[in-house]
Amino acid sequence: MNERPEAAGSAGRAGNGIEGCALVTGASRGIGAAIAKALAREGWPVGVNYRSDAESAEAVVKEITDAGGRAVAVQADIVDPETVDTLFKRLEEELGPVLVLVNNAGVRADGLSPQIDDEDWAKVIDTNLSAAFRLTRRALRPMIRNRFGRVVNIASIVGAEKANPGQANYAASKAGLVAMTKTVASEVARRGVTVNAVAPGLIETDMTEGLGNGLLDLVPARRAGTPDEVAACVRFLTSGDAAYVTGVCLTVDGGLTA
Amino acid sequence: MSTTVTREQIEQRVFTALEEFGAEPDQINADAEFEGMDVDSLDLVELAQIVEDEYGVQLKGEDMEGIKTVRQAVDLVMSKLQ
Numbered sequence: 001m002n003e004r005p006e007a008a009g010s011a012g013r014a015g016n017g018i019e020g021c022a023l024v025t026g027a028s029r030g031i032g033a034a035i036a037k038a039l040a041r042e043g044w045p046v047g048v049n050y051r052s053d054a055e056s057a058e059a060v061v062k063e064i065t066d067a068g069g070r071a072v073a074v075q076a077d078i079v080d081p082e083t084v085d086t087l088f089k090r091l092e093e094e095l096g097p098v099l100v101l102v103n104n105a106g107v108r109a110d111g112l113s114p115q116i117d118d119e120d121w122a123k124v125i126d127t128n129l130s131a132a133f134r135l136t137r138r139a140l141r142p143m144i145r146n147r148f149g150r151v152v153n154i155a156s157i158v159g160a161e162k163a164n165p166g167q168a169n170y171a172a173s174k175a176g177l178v179a180m181t182k183t184v185a186s187e188v189a190r191r192g193v194t195v196n197a198v199a200p201g202l203i204e205t206d207m208t209e210g211l212g213n214g215l216l217d218l219v220p221a222r223r224a225g226t227p228d229e230v231a232a233c234v235r236f237l238t239s240g241d242a243a244y245v246t247g248v249c250l251t252v253d254g255g256l257t258a
Numbered sequence: 259m260s261t262t263v264t265r266e267q268i269e270q271r272v273f274t275a276l277e278e279f280g281a282e283p284d285q286i287n288a289d290a291e292f293e294g295m296d297v298d299s300l301d302l303v304e305l306a307q308i309v310e311d312e313y314g315v316q317l318k319g320e321d322m323e324g325i326k327t328v329r330q331a332v333d334l335v336m337s338k339l340q
Contacts, residue, residue, distance in 0.1 A: 144304055187300065 020146065021095035022238070023047040023087075025078050025135065026105030028056035030205035031154065034227035035102050036060055038235045040069035045095040048073045049087065049105070070095065078105055078131040088138050097142035100238050103132035103177075104154040110166045121169045128173035133180055136195070140188060149193035150238040151184070153177050154230070155249060157201045161257045174199075178249050185247030194246035196237045200230045201253025221254030263313060263339060269332045271312065275305050276328070288329040309335055 021044060027036040028050035037060065040046045046064060048071050050057035057073035064071040072094055076087040091098055107127045109120035136151055143149025158164040159174035178197050185195035202215055203225045216224065233250050236242055251257055269288060276286050281295035292302065302325070306317040315338040325331050 141307055144300075145307070190300065191304075 020097045020099030020142070020148075021045040021047060021091055022100035022102065023049060023074075023091060023098045023135075023139070024102040024104055025049045025131075026051070027060060028053045028073075029060075031200065031203060031227045031230045032102075032104040033060045034231035035104060035154075035234045036071065037064060037067075038228070038231035039100060039102075039238065040064040040067070040071055042235060042239065043069075044100055044238075045070035045072075047071070047087075047091045047095060047098070049076055049078065051075070051077050051105070078135060079126050081134055084131075084134050084138050092142075097146065098139050099143055099146060099148055100150045100152075101135060101139040102152045102154065102234060102238075103135055105131065106154065106173075108167070108170050110170070112166055113168045116169055124169040125173050125176075128170070129176045129180070132177055136180070136184060140184075140193065143193045144188060144191045147192040149188070149191070150242075151181075151193070151195040152234050152237050153181050153195070153197045154234075155181070155197040155199045157199050157251060157253050157257050159199075160249075161199065161251065181249065182247045189246050192243070194237070194242065196242075196246060197249040198230060198233045198237065199249050199251045199253070201225060201251070201256040203227060203230060203252075215256075219254045219256050220258065223254065225252060225254055265332060265336055268309075268313070268335050269328065271308070272305065272328050272331055275308055276301075279304070286328070288332070289327055291326050292328075293326070305331070313339065315339060 022039045024032050024036045024046060026032040027048040036046045036048050048057050048060050050073060054073065054075065061071040061073045074087055074090060076083040078084065088098060105127060107124055109124050111120065132153055139151060155177045156174040158167055159171045160178050164171060181195050181197040188195065202219060205227060230252050233252050237245060237250065273286050276295060276297060277283055279297055279301040281297055285295050302322055306322060309315050309317060313335065315335055317334065321334060325334060
């Protein structure tokens, strides 16, 4: 069996002796990388999923293992339904059943609505919403059987909370993700499985580069957030302390939508 | 999957699963209705998953429609095994 290494602090651990691992999609950089590292610090062996940037994913793995944690880089284009089962089986063999799933992988293809073509619409919905559902569906199997599971979907304040011109596809995908979160949460709550979302506002990452300059003045905190600040919320929602928190969307935006 | 699985083995496995779901052991028998044992839709989803994992039989939502008793569930699994 896979033993989780002792976490530095035990406060956030599930603490019920269940052996398993965490899978973070799109974890080679930005918010995903920060989440992978945060979960590793909690003692979870982590599957660091990436699509194309193997070098960055390996760097995340190295950082985790150097700090005494366990992690493997797992390549998979999560949009491809065929790869989902392969991804889970590999992790099950190497690290144990996936009991924490963080659907973080996301894409943007911005444009004002008259200029968003079918391809850009489909690409964003497929990655941000449909792939997240497929992964969740697959992950629920071991979670339900183990009477423990944590799904955290990385949404956005753009969507149900807020309009952002040029992101009709992105907003629709993220609003859908929150709706999916709430529905699945209500279906599986009695099995000890929680399903929540985290909605970051303006966060300093490659993906948001160039987006925010005018926006910063609107943020009550007067600064962009960091990937670590988003990861901290995910860490809480995956912990034993959050066992009674399910179906929520936790906003991390420095007050932008307050 | 193995063709040597018997009806009794499957029935026994269903009984064990029902106990795990919280059904009272003395209420569990082949003709007991799931509803009467407080076995709900999520329990049936998990039962389908157990059957798939252990016997390689895939049960879809539509297959499960109208399945009300243990006997009907075991009949369904047996029919898929053949």
